[in-house]
Amino acid sequence: SVVQTGGSASGSQFSVGTNTITFTATAPSGKSVDCSFKITVTNEATASFENCPSNIRMNNDAGVCGAEVAFANPIASDGNGNLQVIQTEGPKSDEVFPVGTTTVTFEATGSNGEALECSFTVTIDDNEDPEIICPS
Template sequence: MALLEDGRLSDNRESWNHTQYLESPDFINCPMNMTVNTTTGEAFAINVTWVEPRATDNSGETAVPVADYTSGDNMFPIGDTTVQYNYNEDPIIKKCPNDTTVNTTNGLPTANVSWIEPTATDNSGTRFFINIITSGSIFQIGDSLVIYTAFDYPKINTAICSFIVTVEEDNRLVGVSTDEGSPNATVTWDPPLASDNSNATVTVVSSPFESGDMISIGTHTITFTATDSSGNFDTCEFNIKIEDQEAPDIINCPMDMTVNTATGEAFAINVTWVEPTATDNSGEII
């Protein structure tokens, strides 16, 4: 699998979804309770030493315990003091989204894709999320890798959740060129068939256009609504993209001209002609 610089995946990859979960480390040789004397002439003991405990983890990485007191570098007042060692666990990401495939929308080569954002917990109670791509982002056609990274503070233990968003071109999009000399296209289609369990007649209506209508340049969604005699209904839809592929026409293009130089000069100045005009079926000229 290859991750491109823009966060998209190279072609011919297998779809995958990954969430990192690690078991908690185990402490080894936790020190026993200790009783020590105060330092001479003081109401406290300093530089009390013990063998630091170690921790192992199933990942094979060394788990580093953290304590509020360090062996050999401390000061304890008279009385009981609890020395507690902790290890920082990696955060746990919950409900990582599954890989998803969507179609392009509105005739564009993109799709707006949303999902339920994952959550994270951590034994430290503090966790942060880093995610470059968020729910509701716009994706181009192809595969895009979305990564959520959760980390705690201050040890920066991390957990990763990732999934793939695949955008495919909407095959329901019908492209039609405008009629010659017109900003519209006359479009016809076969209406869908509808049936009902009552075997009664089902009325099918299309909106906002019907087959045979003149439709303007742009992308339009045609919705079919099938309704039975009881008022129950179902819908289906497809998109029509009307494209202007007709070139503008230039009118009154000037003919070749021959003029004299200006008196005493090697050039002609202030040569005039009638500016040409242009028309286009779309009604727009730039």
């Protein structure tokens, strides 16, 4: 008889990397012999950000030298599913951005080691007239 004694069964999903499959053949006399082979699975899928925000431009909040800005955090994925995304630069969503231009950057790494980056700018324009308080 021949029985699979190691590795993933035929028809199942194999993980990325080298997978060893082993079969054991046993004769009626009880003597047996093993046969092993390797299946190598590579990930050729390209990782990408699905929703990197566009550049944002808005006016400052009244009486503040900046504005609270909301944006959706991007999602990155490759052929093996969603990837961990880390914000590496700039204030987070729903925080106050200063007047001027600020870069926001997110990074992720694909399961094949491919590094990706999503960057956009947030520009806050100061549209308020200056105020001066004179002593009486």
